[in-house]
Amino acid sequence: MNAPAVLFGLALCLAAFTVARALLAPRRSSAARAGDLCRSFGLDPAQYRVLGADVGGYPTPFSIRADGLIGRPDAVFISNDGGVVVVGEIKSRNHRGGEVTDYERFQMLLYLGTLQTRFRGQQIRGLLRYRDRVVAAAFDEKTYRRLLSLRSDCLRARAG
Amino acid sequence: MPRRLVPISDLAAYAADPEGFKARQGGVSSAKSARFGADYHDAFARRPLPRPRWVWYVVLTLSAIVAALLYHSLTV
Numbered sequence: 001m002n003a004p005a006v007l008f009g010l011a012l013c014l015a016a017f018t019v020a021r022a023l024l025a026p027r028r029s030s031a032a033r034a035g036d037l038c039r040s041f042g043l044d045p046a047q048y049r050v051l052g053a054d055v056g057g058y059p060t061p062f063s064i065r066a067d068g069l070i071g072r073p074d075a076v077f078i079s080n081d082g083g084v085v086v087v088g089e090i091k092s093r094n095h096r097g098g099e100v101t102d103y104e105r106f107q108m109l110l111y112l113g114t115l116q117t118r119f120r121g122q123q124i125r126g127l128l129r130y131r132d133r134v135v136a137a138a139f140d141e142k143t144y145r146r147l148l149s150l151r152s153d154c155l156r157a158r159a160g
Numbered sequence: 161m162p163r164r165l166v167p168i169s170d171l172a173a174y175a176a177d178p179e180g181f182k183a184r185q186g187g188v189s190s191a192k193s194a195r196f197g198a199d200y201h202d203a204f205a206r207r208p209l210p211r212p213r214w215v216w217y218v219v220l221t222l223s224a225i226v227a228a229l230l231y232h233s234l235t236v
Binding site: 107155 | 163164165166167168169170171172173174175176177178181182185196197200201202204218219222
Protein backbone atom coordinates (compact mmCIF):
# COMPACT_ATOMS: atom_id res chain seq x y z
CA MET A 1 0.00 0.00 0.00
CA ASN A 2 1.33 3.46 -0.97
CA ALA A 3 0.99 5.26 2.34
CA PRO A 4 2.47 8.63 1.24
CA ALA A 5 -0.06 8.89 -1.60
CA VAL A 6 -2.99 8.21 0.76
CA LEU A 7 -1.72 10.72 3.31
CA PHE A 8 -1.23 13.29 0.57
CA GLY A 9 -4.84 12.78 -0.60
CA LEU A 10 -6.27 13.11 2.91
CA ALA A 11 -4.21 16.22 3.61
CA LEU A 12 -5.44 17.75 0.35
CA CYS A 13 -9.05 17.05 1.38
CA LEU A 14 -8.55 18.62 4.79
CA ALA A 15 -6.93 21.72 3.32
CA ALA A 16 -9.75 22.14 0.81
CA PHE A 17 -12.40 21.89 3.54
CA THR A 18 -10.60 24.43 5.72
CA VAL A 19 -10.27 26.92 2.88
CA ALA A 20 -13.94 26.44 1.86
CA ARG A 21 -15.17 27.01 5.42
CA ALA A 22 -13.04 30.12 5.84
CA LEU A 23 -14.32 31.54 2.55
CA LEU A 24 -17.98 30.80 3.27
CA ALA A 25 -18.24 31.96 6.90
CA PRO A 26 -18.21 35.76 6.35
CA ARG A 27 -20.82 35.59 3.58
CA ARG A 28 -23.27 33.63 5.73
CA SER A 29 -23.23 36.21 8.48
CA SER A 30 -24.36 39.22 6.42
CA ALA A 31 -25.84 39.23 2.92
CA ALA A 32 -26.67 35.53 2.84
CA ARG A 33 -28.44 35.71 6.18
CA ALA A 34 -30.51 38.71 5.02
CA GLY A 35 -31.41 36.83 1.84
CA ASP A 36 -32.40 33.79 3.86
CA LEU A 37 -34.60 35.94 6.08
CA CYS A 38 -36.33 37.43 3.00
CA ARG A 39 -36.91 33.98 1.51
CA SER A 40 -38.32 32.61 4.77
CA PHE A 41 -41.13 35.18 4.45
CA GLY A 42 -41.62 34.45 0.76
CA LEU A 43 -39.97 37.73 -0.31
CA ASP A 44 -37.54 37.99 -3.19
CA PRO A 45 -34.10 39.08 -1.85
CA ALA A 46 -33.51 40.84 -5.18
CA GLN A 47 -36.48 43.13 -4.50
CA TYR A 48 -36.36 43.59 -0.73
CA ARG A 49 -33.72 44.34 1.86
CA VAL A 50 -33.83 43.90 5.62
CA LEU A 51 -34.23 47.12 7.62
CA GLY A 52 -33.77 45.24 10.88
CA ALA A 53 -34.55 41.98 12.59
CA ASP A 54 -34.90 40.81 16.17
CA VAL A 55 -34.10 37.18 15.63
CA GLY A 56 -31.07 35.65 17.28
CA GLY A 57 -27.77 36.91 16.08
CA TYR A 58 -29.08 39.40 13.53
CA PRO A 59 -26.89 42.50 13.87
CA THR A 60 -29.51 45.27 13.69
CA PRO A 61 -32.96 45.05 15.30
CA PHE A 62 -35.69 47.45 14.18
CA SER A 63 -37.54 49.34 16.91
CA ILE A 64 -40.73 51.27 16.33
CA ARG A 65 -42.13 53.99 18.59
CA ALA A 66 -45.39 55.69 17.63
CA ASP A 67 -48.91 56.41 18.96
CA GLY A 68 -47.75 55.85 22.54
CA LEU A 69 -46.54 52.35 21.71
CA ILE A 70 -43.13 50.78 21.50
CA GLY A 71 -42.21 47.52 19.85
CA ARG A 72 -39.59 45.48 18.13
CA PRO A 73 -40.93 43.31 15.27
CA ASP A 74 -39.11 40.10 14.39
CA ALA A 75 -38.21 41.48 10.97
CA VAL A 76 -38.87 44.60 8.90
CA PHE A 77 -38.16 44.71 5.16
CA ILE A 78 -38.32 47.50 2.60
CA SER A 79 -38.58 47.20 -1.16
CA ASN A 80 -35.66 48.48 -3.18
CA ASP A 81 -37.76 51.38 -4.53
CA GLY A 82 -38.81 52.28 -0.97
CA GLY A 83 -42.51 52.03 -1.75
CA VAL A 84 -43.38 48.95 0.30
CA VAL A 85 -42.54 48.19 3.93
CA VAL A 86 -43.16 44.66 5.20
CA VAL A 87 -43.32 43.68 8.85
CA GLY A 88 -42.75 40.01 9.62
CA GLU A 89 -43.49 38.02 12.75
CA ILE A 90 -42.20 34.51 13.34
CA LYS A 91 -44.48 32.02 15.11
CA SER A 92 -43.22 28.72 16.45
CA ARG A 93 -46.47 26.80 15.88
CA ASN A 94 -47.92 25.27 12.74
CA HIS A 95 -50.80 27.14 11.13
CA ARG A 96 -52.35 23.96 9.67
CA GLY A 97 -54.91 26.02 7.80
CA GLY A 98 -56.26 27.16 11.15
CA GLU A 99 -56.99 30.57 12.51
CA VAL A 100 -54.69 33.34 13.55
CA THR A 101 -55.10 33.79 17.31
CA ASP A 102 -56.38 37.06 18.78
CA TYR A 103 -52.96 37.77 20.25
CA GLU A 104 -51.19 37.25 16.92
CA ARG A 105 -53.78 39.35 15.06
CA PHE A 106 -53.66 42.23 17.55
CA GLN A 107 -49.89 42.20 17.73
CA MET A 108 -49.57 42.39 13.95
CA LEU A 109 -52.30 45.04 13.74
CA LEU A 110 -50.41 47.20 16.23
CA TYR A 111 -47.18 46.81 14.29
CA LEU A 112 -48.97 47.74 11.06
CA GLY A 113 -50.60 50.78 12.66
CA THR A 114 -47.40 52.12 14.19
CA LEU A 115 -45.48 51.55 10.96
CA GLN A 116 -48.16 53.46 9.04
CA THR A 117 -47.60 56.38 11.37
CA ARG A 118 -43.85 56.17 10.85
CA PHE A 119 -43.80 55.47 7.09
CA ARG A 120 -46.49 57.80 5.79
CA GLY A 121 -47.34 57.42 2.12
CA GLN A 122 -45.79 53.99 1.83
CA GLN A 123 -47.62 50.71 1.50
CA ILE A 124 -47.36 48.63 4.69
CA ARG A 125 -47.78 44.86 4.58
CA GLY A 126 -47.79 42.29 7.37
CA LEU A 127 -46.66 38.66 7.17
CA LEU A 128 -46.95 35.97 9.83
CA ARG A 129 -44.41 33.20 9.33
CA TYR A 130 -45.64 29.94 10.86
CA ARG A 131 -43.65 26.73 10.72
CA ASP A 132 -45.63 25.43 7.78
CA ARG A 133 -46.69 28.56 5.89
CA VAL A 134 -46.70 32.33 5.59
CA VAL A 135 -50.00 34.15 6.19
CA ALA A 136 -50.69 37.74 5.16
CA ALA A 137 -52.26 40.02 7.76
CA ALA A 138 -54.81 42.71 7.02
CA PHE A 139 -54.94 46.14 8.66
CA ASP A 140 -58.18 47.44 10.15
CA GLU A 141 -58.20 51.08 11.27
CA LYS A 142 -61.23 50.69 13.55
CA THR A 143 -59.71 47.79 15.49
CA TYR A 144 -56.40 49.63 15.71
CA ARG A 145 -58.10 52.67 17.30
CA ARG A 146 -59.97 50.36 19.68
CA LEU A 147 -56.69 48.73 20.72
CA LEU A 148 -55.08 52.13 21.29
CA SER A 149 -57.94 53.04 23.62
CA LEU A 150 -56.91 50.13 25.88
CA ARG A 151 -53.43 51.52 26.59
CA SER A 152 -54.21 52.97 30.02
CA ASP A 153 -56.09 49.81 31.07
CA CYS A 154 -53.08 47.75 30.01
CA LEU A 155 -50.70 49.91 32.01
CA ARG A 156 -52.91 49.57 35.09
CA ALA A 157 -53.06 45.77 34.61
CA ARG A 158 -49.26 45.64 34.38
CA ALA A 159 -48.89 47.68 37.53
CA GLY A 160 -51.19 45.22 39.29
CA MET B 161 -45.80 64.87 31.81
CA PRO B 162 -44.66 62.51 29.03
CA ARG B 163 -46.99 59.69 28.19
CA ARG B 164 -45.75 56.25 29.23
CA LEU B 165 -45.06 54.00 26.28
CA VAL B 166 -46.84 50.67 26.17
CA PRO B 167 -45.04 47.64 24.70
CA ILE B 168 -46.94 46.33 21.68
CA SER B 169 -46.73 42.71 22.86
CA ASP B 170 -48.22 43.66 26.23
CA LEU B 171 -51.12 45.55 24.68
CA ALA B 172 -51.86 42.68 22.28
CA ALA B 173 -51.77 40.15 25.12
CA TYR B 174 -54.02 42.35 27.28
CA ALA B 175 -56.53 42.91 24.48
CA ALA B 176 -56.64 39.20 23.64
CA ASP B 177 -57.09 38.03 27.23
CA PRO B 178 -57.40 40.77 29.89
CA GLU B 179 -58.02 38.42 32.80
CA GLY B 180 -55.20 36.09 31.80
CA PHE B 181 -52.87 39.08 31.41
CA LYS B 182 -53.72 40.22 34.95
CA ALA B 183 -53.30 36.67 36.28
CA ARG B 184 -49.83 36.49 34.70
CA GLN B 185 -49.08 39.86 36.36
CA GLY B 186 -48.37 41.54 33.05
CA GLY B 187 -46.57 38.61 31.45
CA VAL B 188 -47.30 38.08 27.78
CA SER B 189 -47.22 34.29 28.06
CA SER B 190 -46.23 31.56 30.49
CA ALA B 191 -42.53 31.25 31.33
CA LYS B 192 -42.36 27.87 29.60
CA SER B 193 -43.85 29.04 26.29
CA ALA B 194 -41.82 32.25 26.42
CA ARG B 195 -38.63 30.18 26.73
CA PHE B 196 -39.68 27.94 23.86
CA GLY B 197 -40.48 30.97 21.69
CA ALA B 198 -37.12 32.57 22.47
CA ASP B 199 -35.27 29.36 21.58
CA TYR B 200 -37.24 29.07 18.34
CA HIS B 201 -36.47 32.64 17.32
CA ASP B 202 -32.82 32.09 18.06
CA ALA B 203 -32.68 28.91 15.99
CA PHE B 204 -34.61 30.58 13.16
CA ALA B 205 -31.86 33.07 12.47
CA ARG B 206 -28.99 30.73 13.17
CA ARG B 207 -30.06 27.74 11.14
CA PRO B 208 -27.42 26.78 8.61
CA LEU B 209 -27.89 28.08 5.12
CA PRO B 210 -27.65 25.70 2.20
CA ARG B 211 -24.10 25.49 0.96
CA PRO B 212 -23.36 26.77 -2.54
CA ARG B 213 -23.29 24.03 -5.14
CA TRP B 214 -19.63 24.56 -6.03
CA VAL B 215 -18.59 23.36 -2.56
CA TRP B 216 -20.09 19.96 -3.31
CA TYR B 217 -18.30 19.85 -6.68
CA VAL B 218 -14.99 20.47 -4.86
CA VAL B 219 -15.78 17.75 -2.29
CA LEU B 220 -16.76 15.34 -5.04
CA THR B 221 -13.58 16.02 -7.03
CA LEU B 222 -11.33 15.61 -3.99
CA SER B 223 -13.10 12.40 -3.00
CA ALA B 224 -12.47 11.07 -6.48
CA ILE B 225 -8.77 11.98 -6.24
CA VAL B 226 -8.46 10.22 -2.87
CA ALA B 227 -10.28 7.17 -4.21
CA ALA B 228 -7.98 7.06 -7.24
CA LEU B 229 -4.88 7.39 -5.07
CA LEU B 230 -6.12 4.62 -2.77
CA TYR B 231 -6.90 2.37 -5.69
CA HIS B 232 -3.48 3.11 -7.21
CA SER B 233 -1.67 2.41 -3.95
CA LEU B 234 -3.47 -0.90 -3.47
CA THR B 235 -2.99 -2.20 -6.99
CA VAL B 236 0.59 -1.15 -7.78
